[in-house]
Amino acid sequence: xxxxxxxxxxxxxxxxxxxxxxxxxxxxxxxxxxxxxxxxxxxxxxxxxxxxxxxxxxxxxxxxxxxxxxxxxxxxxxxxxxxxxxxxxxxxxxxxxxxxxxxxxxxxxxxxxxxxxxxxxxxxxxxxxxxxxxxxxxxxxxxxxxxxxxxxxxxxxxxxxxxxxxxxxxxxxxxxxxxxxxxxxxxxxxxxxxxxxxxxxxxxxxxxxxxxxxxxxxxxxxxxxxxxxxxxxxxxxxxxxxxxxxxxxxxxxxxxxxxxxxxxxxxxxxxxxxxxxxxxxxxxxxxxxxxxxxxxxxxxxxxxxxxxxxxxxxxxxxxxxxxxxxxxxxxxxxxxxxxxxxxxxxxxxxxxxxxxxxxxxxxxxxxxxxxxxxxxxxxxxxxxxxxxxxxxxxxxxxxxxxxxxxxxxxxxxxxxxxxxxxxxxxxxxxxxxxxxxxxxxxxxxx
Amino acid sequence: xxxxxxxxxxxxxxxxxxxxxxxxxxxxxxxxxxxxxxxxxxxxxxxxxxxxxxxxxxxxxxxxxxxxxxxxxxxxxxxxxxxxxxxxxxxxxxxxxxxxxxxxxxxxxxxxxxxxxxxxxxxxxxxxxxxxxxxxxxxxxxxxxxxxxxxxxxxxxxxxxxxxxxxxxxxxxxxxxxxxxxxxxxxxxxxxxxxxxxxxxxxxxxxxxxxxxxxxxxxxxxxxxxxxxxxxxxxxxxxxxxxxxxxxxxxxxxxxxxxxxxxxxxxxxxxxxxxxxxxxxxxxxxxxxxxxxxxxxxxxxxxxxxxxxxxxxxxxxxxxxxxxxxxxxxxxxxxxxxxxxxxxxxxxxxxxxxxxxxxxxxxxxxxxxxxxxxxxxxxxxxxxxxxxxxxxxxxxxxxxxxxxxxxxxxxxxxxxxxxxxxxxxxxxxxxxxxxxxxxxxxxxxx
Numbered sequence: 001x002x003x004x005x006x007x008x009x010x011x012x013x014x015x016x017x018x019x020x021x022x023x024x025x026x027x028x029x030x031x032x033x034x035x036x037x038x039x040x041x042x043x044x045x046x047x048x049x050x051x052x053x054x055x056x057x058x059x060x061x062x063x064x065x066x067x068x069x070x071x072x073x074x075x076x077x078x079x080x081x082x083x084x085x086x087x088x089x090x091x092x093x094x095x096x097x098x099x100x101x102x103x104x105x106x107x108x109x110x111x112x113x114x115x116x117x118x119x120x121x122x123x124x125x126x127x128x129x130x131x132x133x134x135x136x137x138x139x140x141x142x143x144x145x146x147x148x149x150x151x152x153x154x155x156x157x158x159x160x161x162x163x164x165x166x167x168x169x170x171x172x173x174x175x176x177x178x179x180x181x182x183x184x185x186x187x188x189x190x191x192x193x194x195x196x197x198x199x200x201x202x203x204x205x206x207x208x209x210x211x212x213x214x215x216x217x218x219x220x221x222x223x224x225x226x227x228x229x230x231x232x233x234x235x236x237x238x239x240x241x242x243x244x245x246x247x248x249x250x251x252x253x254x255x256x257x258x259x260x261x262x263x264x265x266x267x268x269x270x271x272x273x274x275x276x277x278x279x280x281x282x283x284x285x286x287x288x289x290x291x292x293x294x295x296x297x298x299x300x301x302x303x304x305x306x307x308x309x310x311x312x313x314x315x316x317x318x319x320x321x322x323x324x325x326x327x328x329x330x331x332x333x334x335x336x337x338x339x340x341x342x343x344x345x346x347x348x349x350x351x352x353x354x355x356x357x358x359x360x361x362x363x364x365x366x367x368x369x370x371x372x373x374x375x376x377x378x379x380x381x382x383x384x385x386x387x388x389x390x391x392x393x394x395x396x397x398x399x400x401x402x403x404x405x406x407x408x409x410x411x412x413x414x415x416x417x418x419x420x421x422x423x424x425x426x427x428x429x430x431x432x433x434x435x436x437x438x439x440x441x442x443x444x445x446x
Numbered sequence: 447x448x449x450x451x452x453x454x455x456x457x458x459x460x461x462x463x464x465x466x467x468x469x470x471x472x473x474x475x476x477x478x479x480x481x482x483x484x485x486x487x488x489x490x491x492x493x494x495x496x497x498x499x500x501x502x503x504x505x506x507x508x509x510x511x512x513x514x515x516x517x518x519x520x521x522x523x524x525x526x527x528x529x530x531x532x533x534x535x536x537x538x539x540x541x542x543x544x545x546x547x548x549x550x551x552x553x554x555x556x557x558x559x560x561x562x563x564x565x566x567x568x569x570x571x572x573x574x575x576x577x578x579x580x581x582x583x584x585x586x587x588x589x590x591x592x593x594x595x596x597x598x599x600x601x602x603x604x605x606x607x608x609x610x611x612x613x614x615x616x617x618x619x620x621x622x623x624x625x626x627x628x629x630x631x632x633x634x635x636x637x638x639x640x641x642x643x644x645x646x647x648x649x650x651x652x653x654x655x656x657x658x659x660x661x662x663x664x665x666x667x668x669x670x671x672x673x674x675x676x677x678x679x680x681x682x683x684x685x686x687x688x689x690x691x692x693x694x695x696x697x698x699x700x701x702x703x704x705x706x707x708x709x710x711x712x713x714x715x716x717x718x719x720x721x722x723x724x725x726x727x728x729x730x731x732x733x734x735x736x737x738x739x740x741x742x743x744x745x746x747x748x749x750x751x752x753x754x755x756x757x758x759x760x761x762x763x764x765x766x767x768x769x770x771x772x773x774x775x776x777x778x779x780x781x782x783x784x785x786x787x788x789x790x791x792x793x794x795x796x797x798x799x800x801x802x803x804x805x806x807x808x809x810x811x812x813x814x815x816x817x818x819x820x821x822x823x824x825x826x827x828x829x830x831x832x833x834x835x836x837x838x839x840x841x842x843x844x845x846x847x848x849x850x851x852x853x854x855x856x857x858x859x860x861x862x863x864x865x866x867x868x869x870x871x872x873x874x875x876x877x878x879x880x881x882x883x884x885x886x887x888x889x890x891x892x
Contacts, residue, residue: 010877043812043872050814058812199585280588286868299877300870323866328715328869337869366489366504367497388676398874399845406849409866410856419767420848423774423783424746426489428844431456431745437849 001026002088003313004104006080006249009041010031010299011280012110013061014306015313016072019244020312020414028072029102031077031092031186035130036134042299044137045160049167051145052274055138082255083107083127087271106275106313109263111246113281113297115141117239118155122216127223128237131160152235153225155213156241157184159329159336162196166332175205176232178225179241182210187342189376191391198210199334243297245282258284262295267319269309277313279305286323288351288408289341290386290404296325326405328398335399340388342409343378352381356442360434362396364426373397377404377414381446384413389435396429403435414442447472449759451538452526452695454478456745457726457864458556459472459848461759462518463481466559468607469696470590474817475525475548476608477538483509484605488745490583491606501614515625528715529553529699531719532793552721552759553564555709556752557692558582559727561708564601568662569889577606581848586684595619595681599671601659602686603774605782610653621684622678624671633788635822637803638838645780668868669789670812689743691728704730708741713765715755723759725751725766734854735786735833736769736795741770760763772851774844776888786834786854789824802888808842819843823850823860823884827892830859842875849881860888 003019005012008030016028019386030037038061040227041334042313047053066072076097115130117123120297127147129140143149152168154161165175177200183192184207200207214226245262257270258264263278265271267286273279281297283305284380301323312320328337345351355378363370373393389404391397407417418439432440448642449465453456453608454476462474476483485852493499522539527599530537535549563569573593575586598609598614598705610623623646630653631639646653650787657673668681669680691708702718709724711717713732717724727743739768747769755766774783792799801824809816819839825832837843837851853863864885870877 013725040810040812040872040877042877043810046872060811126611156798183462298870300867300882303877306867321867325865326867326869328871328874329809330871330873335874339867339869348510364486364489365506366486367492396845398869398871399842400848402846402849402868402879403852404866406863406866407850409855409862412852412855412856416855417852419750420852421746421767421770421772421785422848423772423785423844424488424744425487425774425844426492427772427774427776428781431486433848436746443855 001105002103003028003106003108004018005108005110006090007110007112007280007307008074008076009110009112010021010302011306013038013066014303015108015279015310016061016066017070018310019308020072022069022316023312024071026314029092030072030074031078031080031102032076034133036153037066037074037076039218041132041134044131045167045173046138047164048097048144048164048398049170049289051171053302055141058134066419071158077264080249082406083140083249084394085253085276088275100406107277107281108135108309109250109271109276109278110280111249111282111292113245115239116240116244118240120213120215121202121421123239125218125223128216128239130239131164132243133326140238144171144173147235149235151176151177151256152236152238153232153234155179155236155238156239157224157356158242159238161238162200162201162238162331163329164240165200166203169205176208176234177205177212178213178227178232180210180212184209187338188390189357192374192376192390195374195392196334196336203332207315223296224401243281245295245297247282250282256293259346260295267310269305269320270312273338274333277309279309285320286322288324292349294325296323300329324405324408325400328401333393333394335393335397337391337397338389339401340386341378342388342390344378346378346380346387351387353378354381354442354445356438358434358438358441358443360437361430364430369425371395373434375434375438377442379414379446381443384415384446386412387416387437400435414439414446418443447524447551448549449474449552449554450548451476451554451556453556453726454483454522454538455726456521456748457752458554459484459552459732460608460749461556461665461725461756462512462520463516464756466516466518468756468762470517472760474714476518477524477526477536477548478520478522480581481522483512483520485580487578487580490577490580491609491613494583494590495719496615501580501587503578512748525610526695529695529723531699534721553723555696555717555722555724555728556726557695557728559689559691562688562690564687564851566659566661569685571662571664572687573671573681574662576685578606578689582788583683589682590617591617593631597622597680597725598682598684599624599678600684600686601671602626602688604686604688606645606698607684608777609687609775610686611646612649613665615649615651622654622680623651624654624657624659624673624678626656629656633784634836636662636823638820638836641775641820641838642780642782645778649778661715680769691741691743693728695726696728701832704739704741706741710739714758715751715766716758721794723755732768734770738795740771742769744773748815755865758785758818770851770854772846772847779840780840780861781843783837784835784844785847785851786832787824788822788834788836789850792824792826792833797833799824800827800891801831802884802891804880804884804887807876808839809874810876812842814873817841819880821880822834822885823888824861825888825892830861830892832860832863835884846881860885864889
C-alpha cells in the first residue's frame with residue numbers, strides 16, 4: 001500500500017515517521033515543495049535575535065535521516081498542484097520544472113498555512129518579508145545582515161509580531177509596529193492587553209494602533225510604509241497580520257472546508273473523502289469546550305493530527321484529541337498565556353458567560369522579586385463550567401495556564417477548579433494561587 | 447453563640463475571619479498561646495537568608511486588625527491546657543501565669559504541629575534550634591547575628607532542612623547536613639533524588655547520609671554534634687527531622703485520632719465530637735487519589751479547613767476539598783515538585799502501579815538556556831488512572847506540577863492526561879511538554 005503525504009513539516013513528517021513505525025512495509029512518499037523538512041518554526045524569532053546562530057540550527061532532523069534511517073521516500077522540491085480523486089493520484093512540478101505524478105492508496109494533506117499578505121501596493125518589494133517557513137527566516141536574517149537594517153516596521157501585532165519586535169530590538173533595530181484596527185490583542189481583556197502594551201512601549205517599541213496601511217514604496221534610502229496619518233522610513237518591513245490555511249489543493253479537489261477555509265476533518269483526521277486525510281495548520285479540529293469545529297494552528301496539535309492520520313492509515317484506530325487553544329508567548333519580560341474561550345467567544349457559542357479579572361501575585365507577598373499577575377477567568381452561569389483563562393505576568397504564566405487547560409479537558413466547574421490542591425512555596429506564588437483566587441471570585445459572580 | 451478557636455495561625459485565623467464575615471453577630475474568641483498570629487511561616491528561610499529584613503516582616507495581619515477591624519476577641523498569650531467536653535469549656539493559663547476558663551458553643555482546635563525533637567542528649571542546649579513558629583525564626587536570626595555562626599549542622603534533610611541549607615549558605619555559613627537513614631528524600635525516585643543531592647553538593651553543602659546521631663555537647667568554642675563515625679564542631683544546630691501534629695489536647699479529651707496521631711475529622715472538619723472541629727496541621731484530611739485519610743500538613747489546606755469549620759459553625763454547609771499532596775520547594779537553583787502518590791505509596795494503597803522516569807527539557811531543544819527536567823509519573827495498571835507525578839528541574843517545575851494535580855482531582859487516566867492541550871513556546875518548553883512525554887511513555891507500560 002502507498003501512503004502519500006503532501007507537505008514535510010510538523011504534521012507531514014510526524015505522520016510519515018509514525019506510519020513507518022507502525023508498518024515498516026508501508027510505502028510512504030512525502031512530497032515537499034521546499035528543501036526544508038522538520039524544523040522548529042517557533043524558534044525562528046529567537047534564532048533571528050542571535051546573529052551568531054545559523055537559521056539551520058533549527059533543523060530537528062535532516063532529510064537524509066528520514067530517507068536512510070526511517071525508509072521514507074522523501075522528495076523535496078516537489079510541489080503538488082492538483083489532486084485527482086477519482087484517479088487516486090497527485091500531480092505537480094519539481095524545482096527543476098519537471099512534471100510528476102504519484103498514485104496513492106491513502107493521501108494526507110499537510111500543506112500548512114501561509115502568511116496573509118495584504119493586497120496593497122509594495123508588498124512584493126525586496127525587504128518586505130514575512131515569517132512562517134525556514135526559508136522566510138533565512139531571508140530575514142540575510143536581509144538584516146546584508147542591508148544593515150536600523151529601522152524596521154512590523155505590520156500586525158499578533159504573537160509573531162510581538163516575538164519579532166523583541167528579536168529586532170535585541171539586534172539594536174528600532175521597531176515601529178502598525179496595525180489598522182485600534183485594539184491590541186483584541187482577544188484579550190483590555191486590562192491585560194494594556195499590560196502588554198506598556199511592556200512593548202517600555203522596551204522602546206513604537207506602537208501605531210488604528211493606522212490603516214496604504215502601501216509600501218521603494219525610496220532612495222530603503223522603504224517607506226505609508227499609513228493613515230504617518231509614514232515610516234525603514235530598511236525592512238515584516239508582514240505579520242495573520243496566517244491562512246493552505247487549502248487550495250483541497251478546495252480544488254472539492255473536499256469540504258471548515259472554519260476559516262481550513263480543510264474539514266473528522267476526529268480521525270479524515271476529510272470528506274475517506275481515502276484522504278488532512279492534518280496540521282491546513283486542517284480544522286474540534287474544540288474541547290464548544291465541541292464545535294475550530295481552526296487553531298499550533299504545533300502540538302499538528303504533530304498529534306499527523307499521528308492520528310498515520311495510525312488510521314495503518315489500521316490502528318485513533319482519534320485526535322480536541323484542542324483547548326492553550327498557547328503562550330513571551331514578549332520582552334512578559335509571559336502571555338491563554339486557554340479556552342474568552343467572554344466574547346463564549347457568548348458567541350451560546351454560553352451565558354461571566355468573567356473576573358484579578359491582579360494576583362507571582363510570589364508570596366513578602367518574597368523578594370514579587371510582581372503582579374493579571375488573570376482573566378471566564379465561566380458559564382448556567383452550568384458553572386470553567387470556559388477559559390488568560391494570564392499575563394513576568395513569570396509563572398507559561399506553565400500555570402496548563403492547570404486550567406487540564407480542567408477544561410475534564411469539564412470542571414469553576415467551583416471544582418477552585419477546590420484543587422495546587423503547589424505553594426514563597427518563591428513561586430502565594431498560598432492561594434492566582435488561579436484559585438480567580439476561581440473563587442468568579443464563583444461568587446456565577 | 448460563642449465560637450472558640452484554640453490557635454491563631456493559618457487555620458485558626460482563617461476560621462475566625464470567615465466566621466465573623468459569615469455572621470457578624472457571632473462571638474468569636476481566639477486563644478493563642480504565643481504573641482504571634484497570621485504570619486507567613488513558609489517565608490521564614492528566605493527571611494533568615496537576608497540579614498537586612500526583620501522576621502516580623504512576615505506578619506500578614508497585625509493582632510489589632512483582627513481585634514479592631516474584624517471584631518474578633520483575640521487573646522494572645524493564652525495557652526489552653528484542657529478541654530472539658532461535657533462542660534463545653536476550655537481551661538488554660540496565660541503568659542503571666544493566670545488561669546482562665548472559656549465556655550464554648552462550638553470549638554475549633556487549630557493547634558498546628560511541632561518539630562520533632564530527638565530524645566537524645568543535648569537537644570535542649572542553647573544554639574540547638576528548630577523552625578516552625580515565628581518565634582523559632584526570631585531565635586535563629588538572633589543566634590546567627592549574636593554568635594557569629596560560621597558553621598551550622600542541620601539534622602534532617604526534608605524540605606525545611608533544604609531551604610535552610612540554602613539560606614545559611616547565602617549568609618556565608620558552612621553547612622553540614624546529617625541524617626540517620628541512608629536515602630535522600632526517600633519519597634522521591636532515586637534518579638531525581640540524586641539530582642537534588644548533586645545540587646546541594648555543588649553548592650558546598652556537606653551531606654552525611656546514614657549517620658546515626660548520638661547527641662550534642664557544649665564545648666569551649668560552641669557545640670559539637672556527635673554522630674556515628676564523625677563529629678561536627680559548629681555554632682548552631684538546626685533540628686529538622688520532621689513535625690508532628692499537636693493533638694495532645696484532643697487526645698486527652700478522648701477525641702478520635704487519625705494518621706500519625708493527627709486529629710480525625712470528617713469532610714466538614716468535624717471531630718468525633720459534633721460540637722468540636724479541627725483544622726490545619728493538627729488535623730487529618732481525605733486524599734483525592736486514595737479517598738483515605740492522610741496527614742499532609744500544608745498551608746493551603748490549613749486555610750481551607752479553617753474556612754470549612756467556620757462555614758459549618760455559621761450554618762453554611764461546606765466540605766473541605768480533598769488533598770492531592772501537591773507541594774513544591776526550591777533548593778538553590780532547583781525546583782522540586784510533587785503531587786499524588788509515588789510507586790510505594792500507590793502499592794500500599796492497593797493499586798497495581800507502574801512508573802516511568804524521563805529526562806525532558808525545560809525549553810525547546812535549540813533554545814538558549816535549555817536544561818534537563820526529570821519527571822517521574824505513576825499510573826495504575828488496572829484502571830489506567832494517573833496516580834502521581836514528581837518533577838525536578840532548574841525551572842518550570844513549580845507550576846507544571848499543577849496540571850497533573852488538576853488531573854488527579856478529576857480522576858483522569860494517564861491516557862486522557864496525555865491528550866491534554868498544554869501550552870508551548872520555545873522559551874518555556876518543547877512542543878511535547880515533559881508532562882505529555884511522560885504520560886505517553888507511561889501509557890505504553892500500563
